[in-house]
Amino acid sequence: MPDSVNTLDIITQFLFYLVVYSIPLLYGTCGEITIEKSGSLNLGVEGTMAIGAIFGYLAGCAADNLFAGVIVAFVTAALTGAVFALFTVTFQANQNVTGLTITTFGVALYYFMGNALGEKWPVFVNSKKLVGSLESINIPGLSKIPVIGKAFFSHNILVYLGILMAVLLWVYFEKTRQGMRVRAIGENPGAADSLGIKVNLNKYLHIMLGSGIMGIGGLYMGFNMSGTFEGSNCWINGYGWIAIALVIFANWNPAKAILGTFVFGFFKTLAVYYGTLAGSFPNALGWLGKIPSHFFAALPFIITLVILIADSVRKNKHSNEPAAIGINYYREDR
């Protein structure tokens, strides 16, 4: 048995990394919720996050400023969203195809930029001010709590920003008039239109807002990878797809997305960390070591599939899936 201090450290460390590796999912998920609430299904999360990640990272390093990086990540990803909106809202192109193309394009752009810059790719640690801005901020009082203090209340600014963003989105969609209007578009754009709600304008705005949020999540993933360009594996590494799954798990609710992020993030972290846990607690958690990491990696998708099927079988009245999701709104067809 390891001594007790060491044991607690391992738990703290596990929970700390759980938060660190989960938060990008929260950005991706809340971004996608924002888009789906306005009635569009954007399968371009992976690509949008990749685009925000590269340009945010390059700008952040060039300016040696975290704020610049976040703004550029948001703006470039929002512009990617504008492309999605242009094609699906104005050009009436199929949403699935457009989203998938954005994913293909965005991930390819990541490789293109990385290969093109080669030796000139900026080194993360050389951007001293940027790295400094990402140091953990202790929340006074709370961070002093044993075990969970360091795990949950001592994180970089982007973690807090992510939680704040999710809470604000929840307030927006559940408590404000404008948020209700957007939900009306997602449920029945024709009816919303006849109530005088500007359908296309709102779709554009929310697709761009949601995409921008995803972009910040992508940038965060780049920081998690220490900004090292990898020629064989994109930074986003499938998180965009998990985010799409998580929207269903969170039942299109940004507040539940915070919880869902930690559930899915738990499996993601376990997939990396289960060996350490099994080794540190051979009696209690030794069995973990026998489960393949692939199982934990696949679990978010398995759970989502089960929820998706169960909800439709039970005709779940509590499901908040927007009714008009995935269907383009063509005014003349009304």
Add this chain to the structure above:
Amino acid sequence: MGFHLVRKTDIKIWQIALYYLAGIAVSLILGAVLLTSLEINAVDYYKDMFTAGLIGNRFPAKTIENFFVSFVPLLITSLALALSFKMRFWNIGGEGQFIIGALTSSVIALKCPNMNPFLILLLMVITGMVFSGITGLAIAFLKTKFNTNETLATLMINYIALYVIRFIGDTKADWNFFLREDSVRPKFASFEENARMPYIDIGGYHLQFSVIFTVLIAFGIWFYLKYTKQGYEISVVGDSSKTAKYAGMNVNKIVLRTMFISAAMIGLAGAFTASSSAGVSANITNNVGWTGIIVAWLSKLSIPGIVVASFLISILQYGCRIASASYPSIDSHFADLLQGIILFSVLAADFLANYKIVRRKETDNA
């Protein structure tokens, strides 16, 4: 005051074709700009790409063979996806269905090392088709019975299947007959000679049977959609499932049947690929499940269009891999970038060809 869109009614097919060609030309020019920004000679690069490096190649037969190994699965998958898209059933589970087909057919290949080559190929194909088809059927059942969102359901299965094949490929164990026994590190076993795709030797060029079958399949699907009752039913369901119901068609049955065929064909592509490459690997799909969606859409779900588009996209992908090899500043992902640009340009061209923007008068505002 604002603008609104009006569908053009008098558009001719050659006009659409012209818009499409213009869209592709614009994409290639954009690609050339990107290449030039990397100080790569775009003319040289495109020449290598479009000829797949055949000019000045001492082993052209091998290049053509390899090209067909990547072309066959893309064409079959795109055709299969088009079948489901024609009913507006969004099967985006090509990746997963492909893996299921490849993996289940490889069980036959690895377990029957002494079987007759033609019999084993037949068995592999049937196994791959049945297992993949059942997956598609299950989703179609959920869709017709409970209105489960098929886009999201098939998407989830893609990733579940991916982690299953990765798990098998990474796990050294007694039960795991998928891996080589003589290797310490986990490595997928190669098929014995009998499970490898048979071929006809034409003066040093090996024409694999899968290529011949693929041509037959493409022709068969074209015939099926154009001249059979079932093919007609698919198009009616796609236009409007209400119309189909009023016409007395059993819409659920049509959806179930078509989705089974769609997924089974993708399973077939998986089995073909496993046999052609004499084994499976974690990235055996080569992204055809995703690329197939783009191909099907580029072709507006027309079967002859899919044959042409999948051929061109295969050249693009295969050619990019070869052309990029000579430059350190670019890799084969450039094909995906170009593919994305092409699809966007063509979608835009399609819009411009089919709609016109009309200024709305103040008075007829909603």
